[in-house]
Amino acid sequence: MMEFDDIVVKENPGLCRCCLSEGCYKDLGSEYTWMNENEVYADMLLECFDISISQINEGPNGPNRLICEVCITRLRDACNFKKQVFECEKKFIDMVARGEFRKVLIYQAHMKSEEVGPEDEIQADESEYLEEDPDFGDDEPLKREEPQPTVSAEPLQIKGKRGRPKKQPDAKPEKKKSNTDDKKTKPVAKDVKTRKYKGCESSSMRRRRNFEILFNNTTIIPFKWRGKYLCFYCSKDIAEYNELRKHTKSHGDCSIKDHSLKVLKGGHNMEIKIDVSDVACEICGEPFPSLEEIINHLYVKHKLEYDRGVEMSIEEYRLVDMGCLVCGEKFAFFGYLVSHVNNTHPKNCLLCDKCNQKFNKKRDLFSHMKNYHREGGYQCEVCPQSFSSLNILRKHKINRHLTRCSVCHLKLPSASLKQKHMDLEHPDDGSLQCDNCDKQFHTKQGLRMHSRKCKGLEEFLEIAYKKEDAAAMDLDQNYEERSKRPSVKQIRENIVIVINMSTAIPFNFYKNKFNCFYCSKDFADSDAMREHTVVEHPVCDVKEKCIRKCRESVACVKIDISTLACKICFESMINLDSLIDHLIVKHEANYDKSITTCLQPYRLVKDHMACPNCPGEVFRFFGTLLKHMNKKHTNNNIICVYCGETFRRDQNLRVHVWRHHRDGRFKCNICGAECNIPSRLYMHMAKAHGVRASKCPKCPESFATQYLRQKHLIDAHDSGHKCTYCGKLFTRNSFMRDHVRRTHLKEKNVECSICNMKFFNNILLRRHMVKHSGEKNFHCEICGERFFWRKSLRTHMARHSRHLNPAQV
Template sequence: MMTHTGEKPFQCDLCGVFFPRKASLKRHMVTHTGEKPFQCDLCDAAFSGMTALKHHVMAHTGEKPFKCDLCNAAYSGKTALKYHMMTHTGEKPFKCDLCGAVFPQRGSLKQHMMTHTGEQPFKCHLCNAAFSRKDKVKRHMMTHTGEKSFHCDLCDATFLEKSHLKQHMVTHTGEKPFKCNMCDAAFSQKCNFKCHMMTHTGEKPFQCNLCDAAFSRKSHLKLHMMTHTGEKPFQCDLCDAAFLGKTALRYHVMAHSGENPFKCELCDAPFRAKSDLKGHMMTHTGEKPFKCDLCDAAFSRISVLKYHVMTHTGEQPFKCDLCEAAFRAKGSLKQHMVTHTGEKPFQCDLCDATFSLKIYLKQHVVTHTGEKPFKCDLCNAAFLGNSALKYHVMSHTGEKPFKCDLCNEAFRSKGSLKRHMLTHTGEKPFKCDLCDAAFSRISVLKYHVMTHSGEKPFKCDLCDEAFRSKGGLKQHMMTHKGEKPFKCNLCDAAFSGKSALKYHVMTHTGEKPFKCDLCDEAFRTRGILKRHLMTHTRKKPFKCDL
């Protein structure tokens, strides 16, 4: 009758909880005393109640007497079957009064309430970690003991949790039961399938309280929060590097060991990560599953698609704290920061040269070996890098994809367009510390500084001539060889340098682009204009020593 009346006459003297039966109170008292009188004959496990022991013994025998009528699922306990049935009916009778979330079990609701209260009653006695659930502290203790009680029968892998072992077994069977109905993707785990679906819906339920960032996974939010705190708990034992996540550290350690466990079956290319190998395979198949909604572009990786979309939106989320520069990629910001610090941590083993980026060092080392692996199919030219080859091929095709919005000029590279835009704005951000000169390009500034220092690092092996630029030396070498590859289309004249040809063509066209602001005179070169201006100022800088 007490189940109808709700009467609970038996009270615990230690915590005040009421029970309808004396036996229930007796079982409850064991939670205070810690007593576990019921011991398993097959292992060292002990329990406070006979029912719990019975369920445990079934884990040894594999017995699951409680079967679901709607599917093949079977359970060792009646309660477990009851909760399973709710997955079929969708029943969730326990509702949270604070947020409306519903749960199939009272225990699940109780655990959920702790997310509101922040309560973490289960504490680790070896460190300061605290948890909202008893099973979580139990799992945490294994990180101290190193215990991994769940073993794979097919390999040597061991796991802290049974669910992790279950997930691992799929790697042996290759089973991927969770299929996406919007694309061909399939997954071995429901959680990965769920996260994948968010790439279609755009849903990002986990939001950062400190900024506007949102994520599809709770683990991604957790990692993001460390970018605010600056915390990097995973440290490399071989160098000073530290990382937000364990996976990033493992990936980094391979850079020290040189380990590349994932190899391509079609070529011998090795990779550190499985995802890198997967992306590489698409270079063989030509597959590009990630398509842009704003243009016809398609990509083999979703990260490259995201980067591409920013070219449409103009979004540059990575901002420099020291200047107004902003970038689409975190790597680009990292490269930019070196311009402020001047740091060049990558040193060449063959000479004293140092570089701000590893890729620059890699390109430099090839100058010692003379290796140029990227060859042009249309001529004999060879290059250190793929991007240089691509740029060169455009000289054959005449392709100039980057167009100026203010004039009809077109360029082969985005950098060339960017530099050209400065001719319209008149902006010269690179200033000389030794005089008032300013330049639109840092390379021109470096070249200019040599006029003060007198430095000419590029020396000719055949004579005593020295030059400020590599291009100047290259052009000079043609005077020794008698080589004149730049030919005029309007006459038989030929030149060793491209700029000389350019000035010569002006003798045919009559073009004089450099105009004097003080009179109507115009000139073919900037140098001639500069000398002409001295006739106005009466300046005579060249004095006779005799």
């Protein structure tokens, strides 16, 4: 017998999982050919002995499960012996049923009918079965067994001791009754012949047969869930429930040889999700309210041999309305339904030994142990930092280290940009083959799991890149403090405290319009938005959707502090910092001052949008102020993969990509050139192809640009944006509003910081500031005289043109 305690396991790959011997061995899960037959040793172990070899990544073999040639030979012999026993048992029953086996038995008994003395019997008993000498009396004869009755098709009884051959003197009379006995045994033999020998099959095989009966004869469909619906048979992503049913049924009848059923190993650890929205028998069409009732129906009425003795790990869900089968509560998302069932109606109560947290499934407990309780912590592969959980380590890698494309090894700042890069530069061709070892897989998930472990030639590149990243990385002394992110709950509480306890107004700004923070209603100016928020949304709740969107990096709410005051004591405040200090000290608000990125204060004054960081910078439009903030006062670490431009938030990147890198927006139908906006497309078609694509809606005339078309509408059709004061027409509404404010309202809101002179907008202020700077940027190329403004240069050049010949000019 092998002593496993004496075996020293070395940290080298190549350890047989069946005998712990070292060498270069075969993989248990791979398929090999021997004597023109395909073998998978893991399946052979499972079907012969019902043993499943676990896969442990931290072991000496890594993710591999190996077996040596000696164990393979012994496994083959065991499988062949099991097959031989099955065949002999079947042949035995068939011979008994046909009445052929009795003749053989009688003939053999007749050949072995010699006398055996009492002394020989005692010696046989002593040698094989008796540990102590039997106490027989001198005058007590040894009892012999009674002759057995005639052989029938029922299972044979096991004898107490093998060493006692018995005499059958009545063999000849028994031979005369054989004709009548054959007639009685035949119907019994039919019953035995159709019976399944479940005791000889593994539990996995019996479980597969049950699933085959259930899925082929009912309307119940199996499915998978990985954040979205997956087909049980081919793992295809399916978005809609109706499409899932239709696609699953298109696979036809399943078989125990299907890969989707063969992978169901391990009993109750392999959970199968089924949809019981529509439960009906496909043989007779009868509907049923539950899974248990249709199983009884198949077993009783249709005589289908559903094995109730094997444990079936089935999770029932009603997908048609996302309703809980226990309490009836409905959900909008299937993931919420699964969480509700696991937490509210658990079947098990599995306890973590280290933190006493409870789980419903072994899978969840194993995942918890893997993510939170590894001995020695979770070490970063690039830097010497160690973390308490796997999730924190992943966030550290995303935030601290650049990720690389697995194909071209391009450095990218985040996992989301890496995925976009992969989709654009290396699109999926639908192949399920590993690029390193050319191994084929049945599902995308299996290929992804294999790709994480399969190194091949890429291992050397990864080591080189890790060394390069470690050398280039700048380690901060205070990194541990900076890497700790604030809790989402505290961020939301900070936002709600400021909004409810002060006159600060939250808002959004999108596509040059102010939006209500709560209901996303659009407003042309800040005053209308402020009035709507005060009237319609006086109180902010933590459970509202707008607050639940605030999480970690995207938790940045714009607030208007133009009229900032405390709502409790009505004291006016200068800025947001003084308000927060006031709320904490005087009103004991639970505000965490260590979180500094959750609020962005602005003073929304019409046509006077001041920068909160630059004292002298004032802008007319809020959109211009935001562009200034993004360029001057933010750490833009989000990079566009198309043009390399940087942004502060993911939302800004999405808008940029939508505007400048979207495919198929405005395309020239002649040469295929693409343009961002229609006006540029019209200009391109006019210049490059001589086509006037901008047509007048009121007459057949067409123009090269939209501006010329609008001028035509004003001149010929009196159609445009009309001033309410003087009736003048303009091509754009913004031009008309500027005309009203400049000409009729005489607005001058932009003030010079040197001479206090006021102007209408920043353009006129910049022209004026030239006088104070003294710089003359425009000079005449003929006489060299310099001027403050371009208009003065044009007037000067007109004088030269009068005194010069056309050829000299």
